[in-house]
Amino acid sequence: LAKTTQPISMDSYEGQEVNITCSHNNIATNDYITWYQQFPSQGPRFIIQGYKTKVTNEVASLFIPADRKSSTLSLPRVSLSDTAVYYCLVGDRSNTGKLIFGQGTTLQVKP
Amino acid sequence: NAGVTQTPKFQVLKTGQSMTLQCAQDMNHNSMYWYRQDPGMGLRLIYYSASEGTTDKGEVPNGYNVSRLNKREFSLRLESAAPSQTSVYFCASRPGTGSYEQYFGPGTRLTVT
Numbered sequence: 530l531a532k533t534t535q536p537i538s539m540d541s542y543e544g545q546e547v548n549i550t551c552s553h554n555n556i557a558t559n560d561y562i563t564w565y566q567q568f569p570s571q572g573p574r575f576i577i578q579g580y581k582t583k584v585t586n587e588v589a590s591l592f593i594p595a596d597r598k599s600s601t602l603s604l605p606r607v608s609l610s611d612t613a614v615y616y617c618l619v620g621d622r623s624n625t626g627k628l629i630f631g632q633g634t635t636l637q638v639k640p
Numbered sequence: 641n642a643g644v645t646q647t648p649k650f651q652v653l654k655t656g657q658s659m660t661l662q663c664a665q666d667m668n669h670n671s672m673y674w675y676r677q678d679p680g681m682g683l684r685l686i687y688y689s690a691s692e693g694t695t696d697k698g699e700v701p702n703g704y705n706v707s708r709l710n711k712r713e714f715s716l717r718l719e720s721a722a723p724s725q726t727s728v729y730f731c732a733s734r735p736g737t738g739s740y741e742q743y744f745g746p747g748t749r750l751t752v753t
Contacts, residue, residue, distance in 0.1 A: 563740040572644075572730045572744025573683070616682070618740060627698060628673065628734070628742060630683040 533617045538635040547604045549634050551617030554598050562593060562600045565616040567633070573616060592611070604636075612638045642666055644745035646731050652751045653721040656750065661716040661748050663731030668745070670736035672714035674698075674706060676727040677747075689714055691736070721752045 538541070541547045542614040543565060561580050564625070565573040579591040590603040604611055614633040647662045665672065670691045675683040675698075685698030692745040703725060705717045714733075718725060728749050732742040 561740060562747075570728075572732065572747055575741040575745070592717070595708070611723070614682075617645055620740065627685060627688060627696075627701065628740065629685055632682045 533619055533631045535615075535617055535631060535634045537632065538637065541640060542639050543608055544606050547607050547636060547638075549571050549602045549604075549615055549617075549636065550593055550599055551602070552599050553617070553619045556597050557621065558561070559621045560589065560597075560619050561621070562597075563589065563618045563620075564589070564602045565618065565630075567614045573586060573630070576615075593595065607636075607638045608639050609640060618626055644731055644733055646729075646744050646745040646748050648748060649746065650749045652753065653718075654753055655722060657744075658717065658719050659721065660718075661729055661731075661750075662674060662713070663745060664713045665713065665733040665743070666712065667735070668711070669733035671734040672678065672708065673732040673734070673742065674714070675730045676700065676725075677730060678698070678727050685715065686729075694710050713741065715745045718750075721750075723752045726750060726752045 544563040563578040564576045566576050577589050577591045581593050584591045592601045614635050616630050616633040644665045662698050673688045674686040677683045683701045686704050687706040689695045692711045707715045728747045731745040732749050734742045
């Protein structure tokens with residue numbers, strides 16, 4: 530499983546776009562990139578998953594450069610309710626086994 | 641469709657006591673997981689079950705045992721609780737191959753005194 534590195538914390542203000550970058554230098558050819566969000570006292574919630582280029586859903590966008598050694602989760606126009614911990618995971622989707630969470634990025638959105 | 645359910649929600653144990661945390665999912669998922677999360681920390685994988693009938697160790701398996709009772713249920717047992725096992729325990733399930741989308745339960749807050 531590829532090791533991931535994220536910033537420990539980030540601050541933003543309501544209405545701004547937030548970009549959280551995850552480094553995964555040892556990503557393998559079959560690995561996908563997945564992001565989760567966790568609010569206090571709750572289990573993590575799946576946000577988005579991608580393999581290359583750009584993926585967008587109703588919540589976020591995921592940008593993956595050609596070398597795939599990093600990825601960026603983009604949250605458009607954040608609100609106070611987006612204050613949470615965000616986790617980046619990397620692994621082979623065909624593997625039904627281990628899913629290891631890293632330390633995550635604590636995003637604090639201020640009014 | 642309840643998703644992933646966990647019981648109990650809260651538990652206080654004395655050192656040396658045993659207990660079993662229960663987890664069930666009604667989504668017909670193949671894989672199930674147990675994580676622990678200490679205050680201010682990330683999630684650590686304790687055990688997982690890739691499919692019914694199989695279980696494997698995660699990052700921090702010492703002091704725990706698991707049972708994949710059937711496709712729906714995956715239990716976690718603490719044989720002799722220690723204060724270091726005070727944590728929030730999350731159960732999760734995943735459909736299987738093709739997706740990393742895990743579905744998490746609400747968690748069990750365990751305190752060992």
